Amino acid sequence: MAAHVSAAVNEELNYLNWQKGIWSWLTSTDHKRICFLYLFTILLFFLAGGVAALLVRTELAFAGPTIITDPHTYNVLFTMHGVFMIFLFVVPGIPATLGNFLIPLMIGAKDVAFPRLNLFSYYVYVIGALIGAIAMFNPVDTGWTFYAPYSTTTGTSVSLMVLAAFVLGFSSILTGLNFIVTIHQLRAPGMTWMRLPVFIWASYATAVIQTVATPVVGMTLLLIIAERAFGAGIFDPSKGGDPVLMEHLFWFYSHPVVYIMVLPAFGVVGEIIPVFSRKPLFGYKMVVVSSMAIAAVGFIVWAHHMFVAGISDFSAKFFSIVTFLVAIPTAIKVFNWVSTMYKGSISFKTPMLYAMAFVFLFMVAGTTGIYLAMLGVDVYYHDTYFVVAHFHYTIQGGAVIGLIAALHFWFPKMTGKMYNETVSKFAFAALFIGFNLTFIPQFILGMDGMPRRYYDYPAQYQTLHTISTIGAYLNGFGYTFALVNLLWTALFGKVKAPRNPYNSHSLEWQTQSPPIHENFAEIPVVTEDPYSYGTPTGRGH
């Protein structure tokens, strides 16, 4: 056991039932309840963004107009897909839900450092989301990147949507700040930095990026509003502005934001693999260092989104070389995860299947990222379907699969119930096959030169588009199935979860399932690291 935890608690009373009524949820400062507030809200946008994606894919199933009769509606839908998925679903994604739930539990704290600020940042998120919803009355057609001067001249409600993203940014900053202070100040006795679970390290790196990078995009988005409302002339070349400046400012945030999305998922995988392999996480220190390295290097690679955008050749060469620096820590992580399984005792529970799928999907995401870091090759691939496929492998195959894996893994702790393994595995299979069926054809489309954000396309691309659309439906079915299964068992499931169903050594499993309001009856004292699996004399199978 990693810690001494008193068992003298009332097993009947927990954070879910100690206060009752919707109002007690909406005003709760308990980090575990805030996790659920976020979870239901972001899943709402996951659903909306997912429906938009399926409409887009349906339109693209065949050349020529299919179900959408005008390009404007199509442009609105892919913008809606991007904005909802990025700003309202994936960025808050793991940090605001599982980060909230797990950080205090994993470090042996009663709550986050600023519980009321935590609730406040949820409502800041809600306000941002509502502004975004109002903007849908005249929906934006710029793509989620808001490139000027298109975004500063189009007649759609860009200002409102950008204001929404601006407000959402504050929610992200406040959450990040809260986590940084929590991890610094509230670790239980004996929980040294080098005993922190890698999920905490990943959340820490993420929180640093959130607080440092988000203000820059906030500023950029305000400048877009200034441009539209007052004709400020910062990005509009007809007034002496520079549209390329807008791209620099935008990507200065929006590249690091990729790591906000995916680093927590790395953390999740780092937690799941040791538990189901009954082995310590291989090379713990290297995994920690690589998370921090990715967070740091992530700040100086933004212009690799702009190799053909009119930046100088010198800049392009510089940003290409530093981009390769991201590949190395990422590779180190993958090697360590796989090595953890060596001589293990591996069981294939649903979270482990997701974690292994993650390793494969992230290998594809990572290696295709190498193509895009290579200058001469990126010139060809820039703004083609290859890029679309690459970032979906990163964001969906990484961040979203990481979230789904985490929701399964910590489900017993969060709800006090066990999910249905058979149904979950079936949903996993549909999701995994559907995902690859959607995006592998898009890599080939990219090789054939198919540009992205096209309402219509030459007939030669049709077969691959049709396959991709079929995959998208299967993928959507898989997600629906997986999440409905979890929701159903959370509400109506009969199988009660024990404290520690996986026999994990990490602190969150040592308290009851679901935990009491302040997590631990008394603050635990940590004496071992969280991955002390196996025995020094064990020989393996």
Place this chain on the structure above:
Amino acid sequence: MLGLLGQQGSDFAHKVDYAHDVVTIISVICTVAIVGVMIYFAVIYRQRDGKDHETPRIEGNNTLEVIWTVFPTLVCIWVAWLGYDSFVDLRTPPANAMEINVTGRKWAWDFTYKNGKKTTGELVVPVDEPVKLVMTAKDVLHSFFVPVMRTKADVIPGRYTYEWFRPIQTGDFQVFCTEYCGNEHSRMMARLKVLPKAEFERWLADDSQARKLASLKPSDRGKELYVSKQCVTCHSLDGSQRVGPSWLKIFGKEGKLADGSTYKVDENYIRESILQPQAKVVQGYPAMGMPSYQGQLSDDDITGLIEFMKTLDGTQKVEVAPALPKKSAASTAGMTPAERGKALVNDSGNLCATCHSIDGSAMVGPSFKGLYGRKEKISDGSEVTVDDAYIKESIYKPAAKIVQGYGPVMPAMYEGKLSDQDVADIIEYIKTLK
């Protein structure tokens, strides 16, 4: 080698493809190896009979960490170099490259050659010769992507960007816009036509298209312009909705403008809408949807377009033919001076016939009929006799002596463009027009 990116159209394409091949092979090997090892571990170290077996507490291995830090670093250096090296080629046009100006606008590509020849939607280049595209945009960001050439660059309003390639084979190739630019982004394509060198030279010197336009009746001229100026991108002929209103039954149509006032489509409304598209926008259409064609269409062109619209009254289905057939430039060898002069006057590159009739009717400029030897009053009140010297002066320095009743509109573009011999030939031709 693997040929994943398809046909290679430029001399540096093989270098890009080589880099692509290398990274593909490395990626496939690494992915298969790592996922293979993972699956191998999963199989041989699987839990048996639902019970955990004893496992060793292996916390890491420094040698392995060093190996899998150094190995990816070396691989990265290699592929980074391959990407860098091919990029340098892509960004270094030879000094003798032929420059063509490219303008991106919502939603078409315009090309201007050094001799003033203009095309829209069709870029024609010679094979084996380096071509440098000097590009800018009129409205928003666009991006000029020629997959077969492996090159692409964003096209940005307010600045110039460039790309270049040396085609290694003839043929027709696809050009895409790859920076999202609004409603018709996916229709903003162009054809790249690579011709044998001699054929390209003939094409470049050839003006038959412009000459043919001048010879057409107005409604047919409008029909040709409808295709060649890419009106077709946004305005349908069959009533279907695109970015702009369909032209079916458009003439005489009435409705509401964006500001709530009413409009009726007549000649002047059409003219204004072509030259100042933002002045009166019909309700339900984008305010900034259409770029101005000021300077791109002559008055005759606009008249032609108006006449073409008048034919679209729905009584018969109108279909547009694709590009105009080409004629090779007429040889001037063996012609008399007057015949050569006639050819020069009718040459659309010289544009004389746009403003000067040969039948006595006044156009923008005086008719050539009966011009020679006539006495004319010029704008300062003095009188001149139209002789060789006066014509030559008027061609080279049009503003010097303007005949009363005409504006100072003739461009001073012929000095250097027309030789003394050309001018003498034109004078001989004018002399024949009695």
